[in-house]
Amino acid sequence: MTETGGSATQAGIFYQNTVAALALADLLDLDQLSARERLLEVRVESTEHVDDIVLCFADGHRDFQSVKLSLRVQNGAWTALWQSLHAQLQSGFGPVDQLTIVVAERNAASDAVAQLCERAATAVDQAGFVGRLADAQSRALASIEKITGGAQSAFELLRRMRLLHFAQDSIESELGRRRLTGASPSLPSLLPILRDIVGGAARRRGLFRPASLRRRLKLEHDLLLGEPPEWGLAAFRTATRQIARLTIPGTSVSGTAEDMFVWPRARTLDTSKRTDFESENPEQSGTSEEVGIDLRTFPTDQFDRVVVVAGPGHGKSALLTTIAGRLAAGPLVPVAVPLASLAAAATGVIQFLRTTMSTELEISADWERLAEQGLLVLLLDGLDEVPATSRPQLMRRITNFSARYPQSPWILTVRDAAVLGDLPQSAIVELLPLSDGDIERFAATMRDRLGSLQPWQVVRRLKLYPDLDRLARIPLFLMMLLATTDINDPRPLTRSDLIESYLAILFSPGRSKATGASDDRSVILRAIAETLAFERLEKQEIGATEREVRAVINRFVSDVAEADVLFEQLRTNGILRPQSAIRLQFPYPIVQEYLAARHLIDKYLDSLHQRIEDAVQRPWAQVIQFALELAPDPEPVIEAILLRDDDAFATGLRLVGRCIANGAIVSETLRLDVAERLAAFWVQAPSDARERVGRVLADGFWHVASPKLEAALHHRWLLDQGAGDILSKRSDRKLTLSVLQGLIAKARNSTGIHHSFKYALRAAGDDALQAIINAMNPDTADADVVSDISGLFWNFDTASISPALALKVARDERLPWQARFRAYLLAGAPLENAGVELAIKGIEQADWDRNYAARDLIGVHADPSAFFEQLLRSPTIPLDRRVELAASIGHHIEDHSERRRLARILVKDNSIDLEVRIALRLMEARYSDAEQFRSLVDDIPSLPAQHVATTIALFGHYPDPALAEHAAVLTRARAQSNADIVRIANSVTTGMRSIFEMDWGFGGLIRAAPPHPGILPWIELLEDWCDRADLTPAERMQVRTAAVGLGSEPMAAALERDLLVIDDFDAEVWTTDDEYGHTISHVLHQLKRRLRELPDDLVERLLRSKRYNIARYAVQALGDRGDNQALRRLIEAHRVIPEWSLRDVAANQIEQLAARLQIVVRKDGSSYRID
Incomplete structure (x- = not known):
């Protein structure tokens, strides 16, 4: 100072x-x-x-x-x-x-x-x-x-x-x-x-x-500082905004990216999940999973090096186009760099920008200066489109650029995470298939351009055609569907049919709009495109130079003028589009792959069996799949694939299964053979492969009559990995009841909820419910078993059963209360008086674990609001129970206006316990009541520590920097004990870096958000707390981890030092009050960007831990390392790991790494070996 x-x-x-x-x-x-x-x-x-x-x-x-x-x-x-x-x-x-x-x-x-x-x-x-x-x-x-x-x-x-x-x-x-x-x-x-x-x-x-x-x-x-005018960036920004448009090539459907783009849901990629040929098919099970990445925030301090992984047609290029348009307003400078062009240029990134990009964009910016200052944002598109032989050198250039210019953000798109290798300190996220809500938003966007589309009608129509519904989860196919077909008259379609309808417009645009062309050249254009697509893939390339395109055209026509016309039509029709100043590409890689497959079938059908080895490698994986789906008689090739000695993960078998599911013409005998092979692998496969096989079976083999497949459907661990979908599609009452009997027999300590199987149970209705009731005989089963069996009631809804049957159970006083609560809920509203009395008794009980289902009866009460208020006012109900109920008000009273009305009345009533009123205030603050939130902040000095923490965690809903700083000042004075400091520190990261959707109790979904504008005083506070001498090592590590989550560089360096000197991660200092290793696993998560590769000795120390959450990071670190030595160490670790769940993680990593290295791994008993 x-x-x-x-x-x-x-x-x-x-x-x-x-x-x-x-x-x-x-x-x-x-x-x-x-x-x-x-x-x-x-x-x-x-x-x-x-x-x-x-x-x-x-x-x-x-x-x-x-x-x-x-x-x-x-x-x-x-x-x-x-x-x-x-x-x-x-x-x-x-x-x-x-x-x-x-x-x-x-x-x-x-x-x-x-x-x-x-x-x-x-x-x-x-x-x-x-x-x-x-x-x-x-x-x-x-x-x-x-x-x-x-x-x-x-x-x-x-x-x-x-x-x-x-x-x-x-x-x-x-x-x-x-x-x-x-x-x-x-x-x-x-x-x-x-x-x-x-x-x-x-x-x-x-x-x-x-x-x-x-x-x-x-x-x-509101102060935007410009760049030196001689750089030409003002014009570049204007041009970038103008060309940030989305178009379905060959149609009249286009618009600005800002208007047309529907931001995808995304989550951190689970690196234990392999991306391969099966990833082209959306897994609807993923649509209900928690999503935590908001790509609209890119770039931020902790989200500035991003790899986006998604299958073809998921909108990766459209995402980059939209980001470019958003950032073009300044101060950042977004530059789209086609990776195929960068690879072909054989220069470093900055040199490529100076030469190729400056010439193409007609600007003279100082790229080095922009990169140094972190103003240059690289949008790197299409790593899969780079020949495999060129990728290592390209990745080295990107790595070198990242090291030389650490402040310059970039975002890279790729289909297959396995081709990434080792990128420095990057966040890897995956785009998820479209949910029903996403499809509605897409349809709403398209309605403005196509007319007469009602979004809800689109979703409803798709539900009638399961295959079409599955394809529509991919944005590209949904756009094709909406733009090129009559959604009100859907016919049975395969993905090939859908692509063909799209290609028909590309090659004959006159069907949808006037082009001015007098002659129909669709046949020759198609032949040229198929030849070009095939030959470029033979060179392991997506796209081509103008010279290469013209060379193919010249083989079909000799007249120079006609060749020029064909070249122009390839471009104007949208069959080819500029990739850079020197290269052209097909509209989507999957279109090139489909055209190449057509060429292969038409010209080289007899050689298809020779390409079996290409079937699981990009870019030929998609081509071979399409070829098998299109071939008039693919059985000989499929049988040849099945005769090969497959690897430990049944990669060849799964490829065959996927092709059949996608429409390959095979005999019922072969379909049965493949189904039974898949079922045999399915029951003993690692979870990653098991999930994928289940998806294949559910998509293409659900109807196959096979005793082996039906036996597999009885395994409980397969129900949520395909078996439930198969059973629900079959709707075979006898088979459903047989599987249900198995679940009843093993219901002890089971949750009883089976999301995909519940549709089969509902179809079985009273028969299924009666089977459950029969097993709930108190004369032959103890109370705990009966309660566990009653958990199966969750799979039904009131419309699928006879309420009288459920009421009979609910009124049976011999049964445990938990079973009766669930039966009353299933019977539906209105809840009878006996049910009200039973619910009150259950909520009053001290043993909440045996009575928690009583709370669900609030929703079926004749007057939920009045009953809820009665419970909160009841002195016979334990205070902590009433607080928990208050914190779930949004769940019990779904009408927003009624919830707010009741909450305001109760908050102002001093006869209600203070703790209950605080919980209600917190819930109203979560639901955007700014007055309640400000009052909670002002009360930080007197609130209990847990409520202070919850208040701070809700700051994502209120981006007010002055209020955040005020809260930090009050919290500094309020927090005294170590326990308070640790609790509050953990909540700060939530409030300052995300939006906490606290909808159930004091928990809920955490959504990523830009850093809070008031984050700086909190960084200072957490850094100061880290300096307290009275913190234990574990407490200090937790506070430092929270500070790193806010973006504190000094604490990141300190946390790294702390981690590297720990010899025994299961020592008492780290296990006290932390049975599962959450403290260390959170440290590893926060340092993932900083420690892009864990040192060998640290990996070995982590592997020695007996706590799953810690050892799992070591297994994943070996998988991320991506070399032969890491694969061998994973196989060795898999042999000796005693815990099944950790062995499963290792098996998934072995599969992914073997695929990346193209090394064949075989089963060796219950372990693995390299072939």
């Missing part, structure tokens, strides 16, 4: 903030400067010895600045100054780093120091330095030598220093000389804005970088 005569003053603080504001201006400067002058980072009040301002430059050197209003020799501030400068020189000071004193008032002391620094820098040695000094300088030097410990140490210090005189009034004129707004001088108002920003961050060790500072100026001050 600035000082005058040793005491801090407001004037000194103001001056220091002004100097720091000038540094921020330098951070924003884009003029042509040398690397030593280009500023990349500014820290204020850092953790260094010289901590006022620390500047980091492009050449790697740092400048540690101490800011003073004036210098006075021999006072306390003078001594402290030289002590801190000397300490900094001795502590992590680099060979090119620099120390700077910035002084406002010029006097004899400052002049003497300035001259000492200048002469020391030019002196050959210490003797020569001393010999050139005047008396005033010698007196100052004597004082410095005394403080620093001698003449030589003072000399070494001074030669690494400089002193700058900056009068307060000269800083604004200095700022005015910088072109921070492009062509014009800097805005007069910029200095106070920057000074206020510094002042707000100085209390919390502020860190500033160019991109985040520019975005903050735009967001908070």
